[in-house]
Amino acid sequence: MQDAQAMRAKQAADAGLLRRFSLETLQVGGLALAIVVFAIVVQLNFPVFLSLPNINVMFVNFLPEAIIALGMTIVIITAGIDLSVAGIYPFSAIVVGLLMLAGAPIPVAILLTLAAGAVVGAVNAFISNKFRVHPFIATLAILLILRGVNIIITGGSPVSGFPEGFAIFGQAGIDMGGFTLRYSVFIWLGLALLTGYLLRHHRFWRLSYFIGGNRRSARMSGINVERYLVFVYMLSGTLAAVAGIIVASQFNAANNSYGQNLELRVITAVVIGGADLNGGAGSILGSMLGVLFIAMIYNAFAMSGISTYWQDVVVGAMLLASILLGEALKRRRA
Amino acid sequence: MPPALEVKEINKSFGSHRVLHEVSFAVEAGEVHALVGENGAGKSTLMNIVGGIHNRDAGELLLKGQAIDPADVWQARQLGISVVFQELSLTPNMTVAQNIFVRREPTKALGMIDWQRLNADARALFEQIGVDISPTELVGNYSVGIQQIIEIAKAISFEAEVIIMDEPTSALSESEVDRLFGIIADLKAQGVAIVFISHKLGEVFRIADRISVLRDGEMVGATKPAESSPDEIIRLMVGRSFDDLYPPKGVVGDEVILEVRELSHPPLFHDISFSLRKGEILGIAGLVGAGRTEVARAIFGADSYSSGSIALAGERLDIKSPREAIEKGIVYLTEDRKVMGLFLSMTMRENIVSAALGRFVGALGILQHKEIAAESGRAMQRNDIRPRDDLLSVNSLSGGNQQKSLLAKCLSANPKALLADEPTRGVDVGAKVKIHQALRDLANHGVGVIVISSELPEVLGLSDRVIVFREGRISAILAGDNISQAEVMRHAVQ
Amino acid sequence: QDAETYGMVVFLKGSEFFNWAYAGMVDAAARIGDHIEVQLLGPAEWDASLEAREIEQLTARGVDGILATAGDAETMNASIDGAIAAGIPVVLFDSDAPGSDRLAFAGTNNYNAGCSAGQAVAEWHGDAARVGISTFPGPDHLGKRVAGFEDCLAAAAPGAEVVQVVNDEGRVDGAETAITAMLQANPTINVIFASHGNPGPGAAAAVRNLGIVGEIDIMAFDFGLPVLELIESGEIRATVGQNPYLMGYMGMLLAYGARHETGVTAGTGFGPYASLVDTGVQILGPDDIDPFKNPPTFE
Amino acid sequence: MIKLPGLPDKSKALLNDRSVILALLILVISIALSLLTPAFLSSRNLTFVVTGMTYDLLMALGMTVVLLLWGIDLSVGSVLGLTAVVTTMLLQDGAAIPLAIGLGLGVSALCGAINGFFVAYLKIAPFIVTLGMMSVARGIATVLTSGYFVSGLPDAYKAIGQGRLFNVPYMVYIALVAVVILALLLRNWRPLREAFYIGTNPEAARLTGIRVAMITMGGYVFCSLMAGSAAIFMTSRLSMGFFQFGLGAELKAIAAAVIGGASLRGGTGSVIGTTLAVFLLALINNGFVLLRGSPNAQNVIMGGILVVAIMIDAYRRRDRDED
């Protein structure tokens, strides 16, 4: 078909610099640039900012968010949302702790906890699929239930005093002189690289983009959407459990208070990273940069001593600004 | 030898609504078997059952004599049944190649996609069927017509033994239809069994080896084209015949209603100038992607344009939104009724009056429900929308009746100029005749009507004058005896 | 003199209670000298794990001292120990983390604060006390206050009874709704104990709803202005006054003292006093509230 | 259709109506509660149940309109907090009461207008826009008060929330009037009717000549104004302003609207349904306290109720094909 359209498409592709890059590249690139600029500005004023110990802290502090964001990214790509992670996170910290205190060997406790996270994820997907409700509502219900369950099983007091060996997951690390490079950072890095690569190249993982792009079409293309979503929410739940286990190890304690508003921080980071809440777009790299960006903002407050009352205002404004920027790019490019 | 695909005594109901009743049907290897019937007759439902989208309530599916029971699309494909869905199965945010090979991308180790082979495979596929589509472009960047072709390419790529095409030509223009028929001929030669669903009887008679007619969920007859005639098929479908598919042409006045001057919006269209007269039906023909929709949307204020002018009844307009256009009396009937035309989950009544709510408000914007009900009742009657219950949701109507509701909606806005884009897309013969008649009545009442259609006979049969588009420009304006198939094609393709 | 920076880490940042504490810290810093800079950090939510993050950030920044209140008794131990290991003195105030290596604690423990309230109620009504408690489940320190209240009430007035505990969800309006319902279900209640700063005004509103002002004694917590107003108007009988200002003030001095060893403190790593500084608790009635009517403000 | 043999068609249709289901649930729970505890069925108790739910009701009504438009507003709780703080601080500084209320509501309307502008004109996902506003509004409220309670409000102002007519607080009447008016408007008023079209198919609505952007914007302003009104009632009733007022209210409002029949996919929503849902949740809370439920279990119960509501609704819809 010597169709004018294909020609037009080609013409337009050559039209502007912006069009040469995929939208994703542009968004991620823009965010990376923003991060660099921000880092330089803060660094010039507060020279500790880019010191190795501080960079380490920045990473470690937002490790739970970063790990949970891996799952959330995929959930959002499928046009879903998972609020329950903020319940699963403390829940799994508590469960792994209680199991160990009850005498379970560390690996058993961890495996059971991961399984518990996966089961909660499966319940999310089941409710959303079976009763055809938006995952926002399904996962909200589960979040509320878990918050209650967390209080009940802890009686409101922290759980602590875990066996020695457990420290390896969140506390122990390589001594770098001045700071400890925790093993948990490698857990995150491994998970991020793995999910990032799979989401880019693996046949099965890529289906999430189809489902988010157009669910009906996905179904007509032979994708079992419901079953796929079970996988996605189980993944999200499991990753939240990983984060919970790490945090329990890091603090050598677990408390129902962990993870307040965590879901919102994670969603914010993922969206800043270019994921589209309407589904079909998002990337692990983008989400990780999103988490980094937020981590830097929080850290900059600690560095600068500027009243942290402004923190909420700044994070909110940053969120809006980054969305506007992404939107502007999209429009310029179109 | 058993037929390639046989369905036996299929029953299917949605809730209490019986859609298929004891339907039996068979297609042989190397045969093109056309399935025709009115809108809502159950054609898509039957094929969706075969294709694994719906479950049947009763009956048997046999593939080469073997009973099968595909639970979903994927299983159907594994069995060798591939469907070109009436509602496309493409995802706009993914590339063409990814869409075609979803779930069966060529992989390297551990399920990692081999991107190069993926795109090469897609390229090879397009070469085989002779189209020039970029495998790496996002599907959403292509028009409905091209998407239709991608959907067909996708179905073919399964190398299935049975290919079901549910209205594959509804968004194609003549030359693409020719190409498709070439592809079908090749498939036939390879021994593929093809089910071809279409409302365009001309096409059906050209391509089909056998024709089966479905009416109200029951199989009412099967015949061979050579032993039958379109009239007879129509009689089988509708229960009566039509003397003429097109109403007599009208008397065109001199008064110009809509005047378009040098309208441009590169790269979509350039220097579009024409005038629409009172009482006239002005046809616009052209290949898919020629830019006809873009021009209509620009006139309607749905999209912007870069330069040029539009005047309505001599008054120059500066329309920035559809709302202003409707207030002035310009109404656009969209080519894509589901996405951009109708409010599917809302009632017929709400749909019909949606563009005219302004006529039914009292003080402070309070709606007058009685008058709304009366208007909607009248519109149902006038446009013969069935079932005649305007509190049903549009969702539950057949395609043809949905299309009629869309027309009713546009008419209730009392247009002075109506831009009808593919007004009969996916509509059965009976409904088509009624829509044609409605458009002519409108013209006879002094409204200027523009009909954009990819179905050449329709443009020819309906229009007083025909504008031909090619690559975003007007290549000819034909009137009187100059209006002929050959002349239009010559200007459209060149 | 070289500039020095001290950070205060709290949970529920922005609560009036911690503002008082921070004010104490600010004043103590000003007293020491212009070269002392202070900053307030911490989550607006009750989440000890987020507090631990702030301590780690301050440690990385290399501040000269940290004052922290522990959102729970365990979670912050590791980060506190990390700061100590990095040579940064850490002093806890208000809520202690006794399992950590923190140098000192300045405050009243929450159990004792609850206990004082329980003793006061026992004084008011003796064995006739019928108490409804408003709290919300989860926070460690609230649990301790309620436990202290119940234990000391039982010890001082064995016939007294805690009739019901309701969940105010941490909100003032939530307290109003819950306490209104509780009072109707239990007409015998004659005392309401609010375990934190918010339910006091909510309890007063509930009593107002039922038109029984004066029949029910409300024991509030902390001295937010609305509570003080209600004490003046007689709708709240008394409130549990801890001494947040003093906690901040003492905490700052302790941290500074640890940073700058004197002849006396050298070698001990800390001052020549016990590591627990009790800032006391006082039940504040109408005659005691004047000093709190002008809460400190700062940028 | 729910298949109940022996019931005439009309009552079957009724059972498919969400409001009727909610009303039945309310009836069942009320009967159960009045049998279980004598304190329940007093006019005094019921008055307080209704009084206590006023704030939630106002916000859930606003949320219903936004959900109807295929939107969502996560910022309502924060807007409540900000309005509360602004209004009470103005009063504390001696501003006249109408002025303080006017400016307070003005601030909430402004928040709504900003949300609406981003959503309607810049076409940004409402979830994100309002998430940003949630953070910003709460942050500004924090900065303005530095976390202190605001008190010392004039008695005339307190009378708004504390005053009563026939022993029922004024604000209950006001809320009821709001329910009735909104219910009527949602049926009969053109812009709100058009909201149904917008929520069902925004692009089709635009091509139908509906002022999509303007009405969407209006919806967000309305939603914020409802949160602002709740703030006025809350501050005057409790005689104080506090930056944490409304914390978590957005989730309650969304849950109530959804239980009441609104969908996160736009195009549906009912004032009566939402009102009944808020009432149902308030009843359950009240019953929980009256029956001396353990405070620890409260969250679990609320989450469980949400799940049950979802299940009941799925049963009601099960013949219809969505997406």
Ligand SMILES: Nc1ncnc2c1ncn2[C@@H]1O[C@H](COP(=O)(O)OP(=O)(O)OP(=O)(O)O)[C@@H](O)[C@H]1O
């Ligand atoms: N998912 C569904 N739920 C309820 N009714 C349906 C559903 N799908 C189809 N129907 C109804 O089944 C009948 C047959 O529809 P079908 O789509 O099979 O018709 P068709 O012959 O393909 O018509 P068209 O030519 O318009 O495509 C119609 O009355 C339609 O309203």
Ligand SMILES: Nc1ncnc2c1ncn2[C@@H]1O[C@H](COP(=O)(O)OP(=O)(O)OP(=O)(O)O)[C@@H](O)[C@H]1O
């Ligand atoms: N730069 C481009 N890249 C890709 N596609 C383009 C580009 N420019 C235009 N198109 C496509 O070309 C189409 C313009 O043709 P349009 O479909 O409006 O023509 P038409 O004559 O109305 O055809 P149809 O018969 O499909 O209605 C647009 O829908 C658009 O998707």
Ligand SMILES: [Mg+2]
């Ligand atoms: Mg069909």
Ligand SMILES: [Mg+2]
């Ligand atoms: Mg077109």
